Amino acid sequence: MNHADFPGTVAPPSGDDAQARLPSQLDPDTFRVLAGAGVSRAVLPGEELFRRGEAAQSMFLIDTGEVRLGFDDGLADKLLGPGQYFGELAVFLGRHQRFARAVAETPGVLYEVTQDAFQAVLEREPAVAARFMQRSFAYLVAGEHQLIQSLKRRNEDLLQTLDTLRQTRSELTVAQQLVRTDDLTGLANRRGLYRYLDELGRQPLAGLRLALLLVDIDHFKAINDRSGHLAGDSALRAVADEVRRLAGPLELPCRLGGDEFALVLRVADEGALANRALGLLAAVRSLRLPSLRGTRFSVSIGGAFCADPGGWSAWYSQADAALYEAKRLGGDHWRLGA
Numbered sequence: 001m002n003h004a005d006f007p008g009t010v011a012p013p014s015g016d017d018a019q020a021r022l023p024s025q026l027d028p029d030t031f032r033v034l035a036g037a038g039v040s041r042a043v044l045p046g047e048e049l050f051r052r053g054e055a056a057q058s059m060f061l062i063d064t065g066e067v068r069l070g071f072d073d074g075l076a077d078k079l080l081g082p083g084q085y086f087g088e089l090a091v092f093l094g095r096h097q098r099f100a101r102a103v104a105e106t107p108g109v110l111y112e113v114t115q116d117a118f119q120a121v122l123e124r125e126p127a128v129a130a131r132f133m134q135r136s137f138a139y140l141v142a143g144e145h146q147l148i149q150s151l152k153r154r155n156e157d158l159l160q161t162l163d164t165l166r167q168t169r170s171e172l173t174v175a176q177q178l179v180r181t182d183d184l185t186g187l188a189n190r191r192g193l194y195r196y197l198d199e200l201g202r203q204p205l206a207g208l209r210l211a212l213l214l215v216d217i218d219h220f221k222a223i224n225d226r227s228g229h230l231a232g233d234s235a236l237r238a239v240a241d242e243v244r245r246l247a248g249p250l251e252l253p254c255r256l257g258g259d260e261f262a263l264v265l266r267v268a269d270e271g272a273l274a275n276r277a278l279g280l281l282a283a284v285r286s287l288r289l290p291s292l293r294g295t296r297f298s299v300s301i302g303g304a305f306c307a308d309p310g311g312w313s314a315w316y317s318q319a320d321a322a323l324y325e326a327k328r329l330g331g332d333h334w335r336l337g338a
Ligand SMILES: Nc1nc2c(ncn2[C@@H]2O[C@H](COP(=O)(O)OP(=O)(O)OP(=O)(O)O)[C@@H](O)[C@H]2O)c(=O)[nH]1
Pocket: 184, 216, 217, 218, 219, 220, 221, 222, 224, 228, 229, 230, 231, 232, 233, 236, 257, 258, 259, 327
């Protein structure tokens, strides 16, 4: 928008703004000369002087009363009073489209000055016309500058809001991850597991079978009692690392709680499942942790194939029964549930 057409129609000038330093009324001399070139017109409240988009042909000086300029593009209305003028681009540029709607707010008297009439002033009183043009152009520059500043500010505000939104979104993602992750090991926790199980149906199995391994550290209480809770934690982390290593891209390693881990796998058959379980038993068996002064420890594993209609609790109890069997054999064993 071009605000020169409506002096002072941008947001109220602030600080040392050039527009703010200009008096909002014309000096009496300029007013008298310009009014003398115009046609006097009495207006009533609500009377429309021009509307937005209309071809402009003249400018207006306000002798008495008030005129409201309304903009549709988010700018506040502007109320102009005696001694002020508006629509002057019409006399500088000739025909152009009005940028605002002008409506009389109160009864009053205006002077309407056409481009021809202004040309006559220019010839008759060049000093007055030049002063008026200078003032109007100063408004133009200051107004546009102010508009650019306020758009810049609005842009910055928008960028800041966007930034905050982005940050909130990433904080939310982090929070969601934290909620689904076990603090000690970084594996998924039960919530993460349930989320994974919810999404399982959407992932094709590509001819593989879904299976569950439940992994439990043997005599873990004794490890805690013998070497301390921190050493127990390091054993949990070491087993978690092995469980994580065993998991493929679409498989879920998780810690269910205490010293119990679960691994949802995709395998071709029973032989493949046995290989994975035996691999994990061997990996844990070969761990030597400084915090346990190099003493060995082991895990037991119960496995189950996840029958389609079963669901988590059915798979779990089948694998848990097999785990119980493996423990009964003295630990460091794996058993597949029937
Ligand atoms: N260090 C440590 N210990 C934990 C944590 N969570 C649970 N525990 C301990 O883990 C132990 C689990 O022991 P149990 O499940 O009873 O059995 P266990 O000693 O492993 O015996 P079996 O499973 O029969 O071989 C308990 O003593 C718990 O206090 C943890 O985050 N860190």
